[in-house]
Amino acid sequence: MRLIVARCEVRYSGRLEALLPEALRLLMVKSDGSVMVHADTGGFKPQNWMTPPTVFELERGGEPVPGEDPALAAGRTADGQPVDGDGDGDRAPLTRIVVRKRAGSTEDRLDIRIVEVLSDVVHDMGEAAALEKSGVERELQELLAGAPEHCGEGFRLVRREWPTDIGPVDLMCRDPDDGWVAVEIKRVGTIEAVEQLTRYLERLREDPGMGEVRGVLAAQQIKPQARTLAESRGMDWVEVDLAVLRGEREPALTLFDV
Amino acid sequence: MRLIVARCEVRYSGRLEALLPEALRLLMVKSDGSVMVHADTGGFKPQNWMTPPTVFELERGGEPVPGEDPALAAGRTADGQPVDGDGDGDRAPLTRIVVRKRAGSTEDRLDIRIVEVLSDVVHDMGEAAALEKSGVERELQELLAGAPEHCGEGFRLVRREWPTDIGPVDLMCRDPDDGWVAVEIKRVGTIEAVEQLTRYLERLREDPGMGEVRGVLAAQQIKPQARTLAESRGMDWVEVDLAVLRGEREPALTLFDV
DNA sequence: GCCTGCAGCTTGTGT
DNA sequence: ACACAAGGTGCAGGC
Numbered sequence: 001m002r003l004i005v006a007r008c009e010v011r012y013s014g015r016l017e018a019l020l021p022e023a024l025r026l027l028m029v030k031s032d033g034s035v036m037v038h039a040d041t042g043g044f045k046p047q048n049w050m051t052p053p054t055v056f057e058l059e060r061g062g063e064p065v066p067g068e069d070p071a072l073a074a075g076r077t078a079d080g081q082p083v084d085g086d087g088d089g090d091r092a093p094l095t096r097i098v099v100r101k102r103a104g105s106t107e108d109r110l111d112i113r114i115v116e117v118l119s120d121v122v123h124d125m126g127e128a129a130a131l132e133k134s135g136v137e138r139e140l141q142e143l144l145a146g147a148p149e150h151c152g153e154g155f156r157l158v159r160r161e162w163p164t165d166i167g168p169v170d171l172m173c174r175d176p177d178d179g180w181v182a183v184e185i186k187r188v189g190t191i192e193a194v195e196q197l198t199r200y201l202e203r204l205r206e207d208p209g210m211g212e213v214r215g216v217l218a219a220q221q222i223k224p225q226a227r228t229l230a231e232s233r234g235m236d237w238v239e240v241d242l243a244v245l246r247g248e249r250e251p252a253l254t255l256f257d258v
Numbered sequence: 259m260r261l262i263v264a265r266c267e268v269r270y271s272g273r274l275e276a277l278l279p280e281a282l283r284l285l286m287v288k289s290d291g292s293v294m295v296h297a298d299t300g301g302f303k304p305q306n307w308m309t310p311p312t313v314f315e316l317e318r319g320g321e322p323v324p325g326e327d328p329a330l331a332a333g334r335t336a337d338g339q340p341v342d343g344d345g346d347g348d349r350a351p352l353t354r355i356v357v358r359k360r361a362g363s364t365e366d367r368l369d370i371r372i373v374e375v376l377s378d379v380v381h382d383m384g385e386a387a388a389l390e391k392s393g394v395e396r397e398l399q400e401l402l403a404g405a406p407e408h409c410g411e412g413f414r415l416v417r418r419e420w421p422t423d424i425g426p427v428d429l430m431c432r433d434p435d436d437g438w439v440a441v442e443i444k445r446v447g448t449i450e451a452v453e454q455l456t457r458y459l460e461r462l463r464e465d466p467g468m469g470e471v472r473g474v475l476a477a478q479q480i481k482p483q484a485r486t487l488a489e490s491r492g493m494d495w496v497e498v499d500l501a502v503l504r505g506e507r508e509p510a511l512t513l514f515d516v
Numbered sequence: 517g518c519c520t521g522c523a524g525c526t527t528g529t530g531t
Numbered sequence: 532a533c534a535c536a537a538g539g540t541g542c543a544g545g546c
Binding site for chain 2: 001003005012015016017018019020021022023024025026028030031032034036038039040041042043044046047048049051052118119121123125126127128138161163167168
Binding site for chain 2: 533538541
């Protein structure tokens with residue numbers, strides 16, 4: 001994420017035309033290409049913004065700088081350090097950022113004319129923060145945390161959101177033999193979910209204190225391709241019934257209830 | 259504006275319960291008391307937030323710090339400088355920020371548990387200039403009010419925002435035969451817009467003094483399904499060109515200009 | 517202050 | 532890709 005505090009004028013053209021007169025603002029550029037222009041007041045909403053996918057054009061000292069992409073700067077700059085070229089380095093100061101986006105027949109365009117850069121820093125935040133769960137997935141996790149035996153016979157919960165450096169494992173459990181089990185929870189279990197669980201297991205198995213770790217994919221619905229892939233990688237999978245977890249229905253009945 | 263980059267876990271409780279697992283995030287605190295928690299993906303929307311008015315509670319080194327208000331820090335810290343207490347100063351590191359807000363009978367609460375502060379700076383941005391924008395439904399309505407013939411041949415405006423007990427009709431006009439016409443204006447005409455116009459017409463036709471009332475949906479863009487539904491209900495629809503309304507382009511040209 | 521309707525809504529979910 | 536529905540909607544304008 002790149003954070004630029006600058007005196008700037010911003011023009012948006014697309015669905016409508018908008019002009020922000022010159023003032024001090026925060027320009028936030030996320031690594032997914034999002035751009036937000038925030039004032040120090042005005043609450044929740046940015047004064048201007050652009051959602052991905054975006055294309056950037058930069059100018060330094062009034063001259064175009066091809067190839068410099070603010071959204072990718074995080075990978076090329078020391079973490080938390082000022083970006084070279086904020087006016088006190090050997091490069092010309094940043095004078096313009098144009099953010100463009102294809103929007104059907106027309107084009108959305110955010111034109112940021114920068115008068116003065118007060119700060120320009122980049123932070124590499126990793127990917128862990130990106131994983132946020134939908135309402136159903138979250139409820140599933142809560143219910144399964146309270147009844148981990150639905151993920152596997154005799155499972156006991158050790159911790160929800162077990163942290164790893166590539167993101168949190170939904171549930172970390174122990175099986176009846178005290179073996180570790182990583183449980184990945186999804187509303188719909190796809191191949192992508194199996195891949196995710198695979199990455200977690202790789203990571204966890206590198207920890208010598210953990211030794212063998214089993215993997216279980218738990219979801220309301222698991223696609224046939226995901227079942228096959230999980231089995232071929234030695235993982236278990238289980239389809240869970242939300243109504244049963246909520247105690248609204250008897251587990252046995254579901255066998256004949258579909 | 260205070261910008262804190264920190265490894266943190268965030269809990270929200272209010273309308274719902276939400277947990278953001280421990281990860282690196284940006285905490286943005288505006289001087290109006292707004293708080294936003296951003297990951298470096300996920301576009302426009304913060305992962306968590308609180309709109310003003312808010313009350314803050316801070317902890318440093320696990321101990322409460324009464325009286326320190328992040329939203330007001332901008333007035334008490336040198337511009338662009340790190341806030342004292344980020345771990346390398348003489349104060350204990352920031353370990354927790356609780357943002358509270360009265361919300362009716364219950365309370366909204368954002369609980370940010372901070373594991374590590376990577377950066378903590380304050381910028382005084384002064385007063386931000388207001389946004390100037392045009393092109394929204396408002397402008398469409400103004401332009402069409404000034405040139406109602408774009409809604410239908412020979413239309414004369416009777417009044418904008420014609421009041422009914424289920425809401426105002428955007429434009430009420432008379433056609434060349436002095437028949438009433440209700441015009442609903444949207445930027446994008448969807449089925450929902452047709453439904454809305456339908457409700458207005460139902461209401462207006464109950465008025466014996468009005469008699470027959472035609473309906474016209476006018477929008478910059480009208481979805482195919484909306485066109486079909488409008489036609490099947492005997493309403494007219496018209497796509498209007500903002501450039502033409504503004505007089506920037508010749509109406510006739512648009513017939514061949516698409 | 518409450519309420520209503522718009523928003524460059526944004527975002528998810530199903531078709 | 533597109534239509535639909537919900538949002539911790541946020542936000543402004545009218546009463």
